[in-house]
Amino acid sequence: MRYGHRPGTHRKARRLADRGHSSSTRAYLSSPERLSSATMPTSRSSGVVANGVFADRRQSILKQLRGAPLLVRSAPEVLRNGDVHYSYRQDSNFKYLTGFDEPESILLAIPKGKGPNGKGRLRTILFVRPRNPAMEVWDGERAGVRGAKKMYGADDAHPIEEFWDVFEEESKDWDMLGYGLGCDPAFDRALVDHFSRRWTGRPRRNQGLPTMVDPRPAIHEQRWIKSPMEIEWLQRASDISVSGHRVAMAIAQPGMYEYEVQAELEAVFRRDGSPRNGYDSIVASGANACTLHYIKNDQKIRRGDLLLIDAGAEYEQYSADITRTFPVARKFSDAQRAVYNVVLRCQKKCIKACKPGTPVRRLLDLSRRELTKGLVELGVLRGRNIKKLVDDEKYKPWYMHGLGHWLGMDVHDVGPYETMAGKSVLMQPGMVTTVEPGLYFQKNDKRVPKELRGIGVRIEDDVLITRGGCRVLSEAAPKEVRDVEKLVTGN
Missing domain, CATH: 3.40.350.10 (Creatinase/prolidase N-terminal domain)
Known part of the structure; x- marks a missing residue:
């Protein structure tokens, strides 16, 4: 049966969306302020x-x-x-x-x-x-x-x-x-x-x-340093986006088209108060996830595919930017789980390093080092000298982008990454950045083990730098393996 004809789907989507909100946002969604501003x-x-x-x-x-x-x-x-x-x-x-x-x-x-x-x-x-x-x-x-x-x-x-x-x-x-x-x-x-x-x-x-x-x-x-009001709007954008991601993870099924999942995701955005996306949604199944800015979203999802969704709602013209990668209605395969855990481990270490005084470049270097270690563990690279592998950019065929970017009114928001003297910018309270490492193995890449070919994984969160460290605005979007599998399988 085609996905669009399954009974009860929209009721399920609405219930799942409601679970993803922080308590402050749930209160807002039922408040007179929301009801009046939604019509203006x-x-x-x-x-x-x-x-x-x-x-x-x-x-x-x-x-x-x-x-x-x-x-x-x-x-x-x-x-x-x-x-x-x-x-x-x-x-x-x-x-x-x-x-x-x-x-x-x-x-x-x-x-x-x-x-x-x-x-x-x-x-x-x-x-x-x-x-x-x-x-x-x-x-x-x-x-x-x-x-x-x-x-x-x-x-x-x-x-x-x-x-x-x-x-x-x-x-x-x-x-x-x-x-x-x-x-x-x-x-x-x-x-x-x-x-x-x-x-x-x-x-x-x-x-x-x-x-x-x-x-x-x-x-x-x-604009680079966000005010409390701007942080509130970014949190709202993130809460709305998390709701959409949770629904997409729960309802995606083999046989659906990518654009059908996109439709459910963005329906949550609109229903929860976002008039538009911060950017075109990426809904990439299987090897499509290895195309970084894949926006065709027109392929049928196959059994056994991973689905990478990179999508963010806009609220008061402030944008969220969240990516989750998950198996469609099933648990991860061994190869998928291995790649996913490498990326997740890297992302969590990079988020932990987000705090005032940290040079932005240090985070990028950390991500390259962690993913290079992972590539050795996965059998893609060989060698014990991780520093030399990083210096020689051996990771680059599979990790070709940066770790993140500033976030605000523009999804790739304003703000430098280096000073005029060429030194790395230091993180300060009020900055908001994405943290989004990834690994991408093209389906015809004979340099990697066969079981890894066609796997693309990226995990992205929106991170506010605070006086004491950082706060993950998008933390309610599941990313631990057990939480992802529980949501996508319903068990």
């Missing part, structure tokens, strides 16, 4: 609740720009095909500074005393799409100029069509501007042309364009 766009709830947070963020960035006004643009709408757009997602920096979710918007934050109406205080100006009942019938309600002020805390707001006129008046005496060149060449040229016209005919001592100060490093550094 994310931008509305963020804007109303946290205007002071966004204002503080803008103020902090302006201090780092040393007097330069700040200009940040929203993400553009992008055509998918014909006149159909991709689902809109706001630029992460713009969202971080405003909470505003609509396209065709510009933020102008002006420091104290700048511009003709400065009056000695920070001013925030938003340029937005005006209300348009005819268009809103098609595309939904807009905040408009009044909403930008009332709901998002702008000191002033204008229709986006008035940007250049207002900008010309505001920027008459500016000698600096915080703006990141390179994202939109057409707008960059228009900005340069604007300032070129402004300086035409001025005395020679005033010739030249304002100094462009790229604000992105300052914004990214601030």
